[in-house]
Amino acid sequence: MALGGAKIMWKYVKTLEYPVNIKKKDLRIAKYLVTQYGGSNGELAAAFRYLNQRYTMPDDKGKALLTDIGTEELAHVEIISTMIYQLMKDATLDEIKKAGLDTHYAEHGKALYPTDANGVPFTVAYFATTGDPLADISEDMAAEQKARAVYENLLDLTDDPDVIGPLLFLRQREIIHFTRFKELYDEYKKKYKNKM
Ligand SMILES: [Fe+2]
8 A cells, every 4th residue: 555655564474473273161171261352461552562661662672672572462363262262262152151251252252351350350550661761670570480370370270282382472472572681781880890
C-alpha cells in the first residue's frame, strides 16, 4: 500500500513461534494456563512492560533489546491463547460447569479473556515504568524469573505431551530473556556508574 509515496509494509509471520496442536480437551489445565495470558507474571504483562519501557532506555542497544523481547512476548501471547482455545473448544456445557468455568462462560462463552488462574482480570498495574533504566531492567529480570517459575508450576500440573512441548519452549525463552536483560543491566551499570 502506498501512502504519500511511501511504501507501508506491515510484517507479520502467520505461523506461531512454536507449533501448538493439542488433541485432548482439558479444562482443568486451561483454567491454570490462562494466568500466563492475563496474570501478573504472564505474557501480556511482559509485552506491555517492555514495549513501554523501551523509549527511555539510554541507547539504541537497550531500545532494540526491549523492542525485540517485547514483540516476542506478543508471539507468546499468541501461543498461550491458542493453547487455551484448543483446550476449551470442544468442551460441553456440563464439563464447563464441572471445571468451575461456568462464571467465565456466563461472561465470555468460550471466548478468551485475560485473567489470572483465579479469574482476576488483567490490569496494567502489573508493571511499572520508572524512566530509570537500571530500575526498569531489574524489574524485567525479576519478571522473567517469575514467568519461568510459573511455567514450571504449570508443567507440574499436566502430563499431556502436546501441552508440555510448548510450555518447555516458553520456559526456555524466559531463561534466555533473563540472560539478555542481565547482560544489558551489567553493561549499563558499568557504563553509567557515576549516573545511575
Ligand atoms: Fe520473556
